[in-house]
Amino acid sequence: MTTFLRVRLAAVLVGALFGLASAPAPATRIVAIGDVHGAGDAFVAILQRSGLIDAQKRWTGGTAILVQTGDLLDRGPDARQVMDLLMSLETQAEAAGGRVQPLLGNHEVMNLIGETRDAAPEIYRQFADDRSESKREEAYQAEAKVSGAAPIDRADWMAAHPAGYVEYREALTSNGLYGKWLRSKPMVAEIGGTIFMHGGINPDFTTESVDALNKRVRRELSEFDDGFKWLQQHDLALPFSTLAEVARAAGDEWTKLDLKRKRESLNEDDIAKAKLLLPILKIDGTALLNPNGPLWFRGYSTWSEQEGNTRMPALLKKYKVKRFVTAHTPQPDGRITARFGNTLYLIDTGMLDGKFYPGGGPSALEIIGDEVKQIYLK
Numbered sequence: 001m002t003t004f005l006r007v008r009l010a011a012v013l014v015g016a017l018f019g020l021a022s023a024p025a026p027a028t029r030i031v032a033i034g035d036v037h038g039a040g041d042a043f044v045a046i047l048q049r050s051g052l053i054d055a056q057k058r059w060t061g062g063t064a065i066l067v068q069t070g071d072l073l074d075r076g077p078d079a080r081q082v083m084d085l086l087m088s089l090e091t092q093a094e095a096a097g098g099r100v101q102p103l104l105g106n107h108e109v110m111n112l113i114g115e116t117r118d119a120a121p122e123i124y125r126q127f128a129d130d131r132s133e134s135k136r137e138e139a140y141q142a143e144a145k146v147s148g149a150a151p152i153d154r155a156d157w158m159a160a161h162p163a164g165y166v167e168y169r170e171a172l173t174s175n176g177l178y179g180k181w182l183r184s185k186p187m188v189a190e191i192g193g194t195i196f197m198h199g200g201i202n203p204d205f206t207t208e209s210v211d212a213l214n215k216r217v218r219r220e221l222s223e224f225d226d227g228f229k230w231l232q233q234h235d236l237a238l239p240f241s242t243l244a245e246v247a248r249a250a251g252d253e254w255t256k257l258d259l260k261r262k263r264e265s266l267n268e269d270d271i272a273k274a275k276l277l278l279p280i281l282k283i284d285g286t287a288l289l290n291p292n293g294p295l296w297f298r299g300y301s302t303w304s305e306q307e308g309n310t311r312m313p314a315l316l317k318k319y320k321v322k323r324f325v326t327a328h329t330p331q332p333d334g335r336i337t338a339r340f341g342n343t344l345y346l347i348d349t350g351m352l353d354g355k356f357y358p359g360g361g362p363s364a365l366e367i368i369g370d371e372v373k374q375i376y377l378k
Contacts, residue, residue: 027192027368027369028063028064028065028192028368029061029063029064029065029366029367029368030064030065030067030191030192030194030366030367030368031050031052031061031064031065031066031067031364031365031366031367031375032066032067032068032069032196032325032345032347032364032365032367033046033047033050033066033067033068033069033347033362033363033364033365034068034069034071034327034328034347034348034349034351034363035069035070035071035105035327035328035330035348035350035351035352036068036071036072036076036082036351036352037071037072037073037074037075037076037107037351037352037356038072038073038074038075038076038077038078038079038082038120038123038352039076039078039082039351039352039353039362040076040077040078040081040082040085041078042351042352042353042361042362042377043078043082043085043351043362044057044085045362045377046351046362046363046364046375046377047066049364049375049376049377050364050366050375051064052064052066052089053089057085057088058092059089059092059093059096059098059100061093061096061098062096062097062098063096063097063098064093064098064099065098065099065100065101065191065192066089066093066098066099066100066101067101067103067189067191067196067325068086068100068101068102068103069103069105069196069197069198069325069326069327069347070102070103070104070105070106070107070108070187070197070198070295070327070328071105071106071107071108071198071327071328071348072086072102072105072107072108073105073107073108073110073111073119073123074107074110074111074118074119074120075118075120075352075356076120076352077120077122077123077126079120079123079126080123080126080127080178081126083178083181083182086100086102087181090102101189101191101196102185103185103186103187103188103189103196103197103198104182104185104186104187104198104217104295105198105199105295105327105328106198106199106295106296106328108182108185109217109221109288109289109295110243111172112172112179112182112183112221113221113224113228113243113246113283113288114169114228114240114241114242114243114245114246115242115243116169116242119168121162123164123168124162124163124164124165124167124168125162125163125164126164126168127164127165127167127168127171128163128164128167129167132163132164132166132167133163135166135167136158136161136163136165136166139161139166139238139240140152140154140157140158140161142238143157143238145235146235146236146237146238146241161240165240166239166240169239169240170239170240173239174225174229183218183221186214186217187213187214187217187287187294187295188201188210188213188214188294189210190210190319190321192367193321193322193323194321194322194323194324194325194367195210195319195321195323195324195325196324196325196326197294197324197325197326198294198295198326198327198328199293199294199295199296199297199298199326199328200294200297200298200299200300200324200326200328201213201294201297201315201319201324202292202293202294202297202299203311203314203315204292205290205292205293205294205297206287206293206294207318209319210319213287213294216287217287217288217294217295220279220283220286220287220288221288223279224279224280224283224288226276226279227246227250227276227277227278227279227280228241228246228280230273230276230277231246231249231250231253236249236252236253237249243283246280247280247281247283250277250280250281251281253273253277254274254277254278254281257270257273257274257277295328296328297328298328298329300324300326300329300339300344300346301328301329301337301346302329305339305340308339308340308344309340309341312324312340312341312343312344313343316343322343322370323342323343323344323345323372324343324344324345325344325345325347325365325367326344326345326346326347327346327347327348328348329346329348330348330349330350330357330360331346331348331349331350332359333359334349334350334357334359334360334361334363335349335363335374335376336349336363336365336374338372342372345365345372347363347364347365349361349362349363351363361376361377361378362376362377363375363376
């Protein structure tokens with residue numbers, strides 16, 4: 001090869017390399033889906049319509065990012081299948097260079113701390129097996145022991161604890177399969193200039209960063225779990241005890257401590273016990289349950305246009321993002337709502353159609369760079 005040809009080839013290669021380096025990388029495709037509430041078939045359908053899974057429910061989204069903004073649980077019958085699907089897709093998406101990012105909603109947190117008032121009876125049957133009846137009997141006997149002198153009507157207790165109930169609650173404890181998985185999830189995520197979360201950041205409730213908010217929710221859940229474990233270790237609660245039962249047990253122990261404090265000084269064990277019980281007693285004021293907290297706040301849906309146009313720019317500036325995407329409040333027309341100059345998208349469209357959200361249906365919000373698109377089944 002002549003010197004001229006070698007120089008020419010080198011120039012071509014350099015030009016090609018610089019051309020590749022200067023070409024902008026394609027924007028990441030992000031797909032956000034709101035409240036599922038156990039609507040398994042509808043969830044699968046919108047994932048397929050969005051091109052994220054195939055007919056066998058396998059990941060086909062490539063390098064896309066799926067964000068699910070919480071409330072997988074309660075109301076509908078298929079919560080277990082929905083969690084199993086997301087757990088499987090997490091692994092598949094990662095292998096393909098993509099990502100599945102589930103977030104905590106208020107209904108996940110409710111179930112993690114024993115508030116099951118909205119759980120569909122069908123969900124318990126999904127956890128029942130050939131040992132469920134014997135486990136129910138064992139649980140009833142354990143409950144009778146823990147309750148002490150308080151009489152428990154067996155028929156009433158069995159009606160309130162159908163087959164599979166005990167297994168469901170145990171699966172959501174800090175050591176349970178689904179409990180561990182959910183506790184590992186954040187409440188809010190900032191991805192590509194968009195904040196995704198279930199409820200919303202109320203500036204009157206908190207000015208914490210995204211990272212601080214996630215740490216706060218994890219800490220509050222962990223503190224509740226620690227107090228709950230202490231009650232169990234002292235035969236004052238059971239793994240399937242409800243939030244009301246746990247709070248009552250913690251309150252009884254707190255009263256004993258208070259009476260002792262009035263008679264004598266508390267010792268180190270008493271003080272340690274008080275520190276474990278206090279988070280349970282103050283749980284209504286935490287980010288987990290406070291109606292103005294990030295899991296429950298509905299202001300983004302209820303703010304007037306004037307209030308939103310005043311407050312949203314400050315939120316965008318503080319968090320250095322282009323938009324917020326939240327769910328939690330079902331949109332009455334079953335369509336995603338854009339507000340405040342397209343800086344906010346409300347994506348709960350009542351996926352669990354029927355008696356809960358008549359006229360609702362599944363939807364997804366696709367974000368690619370600055371382009372935002374709504375996806376529906378019909």
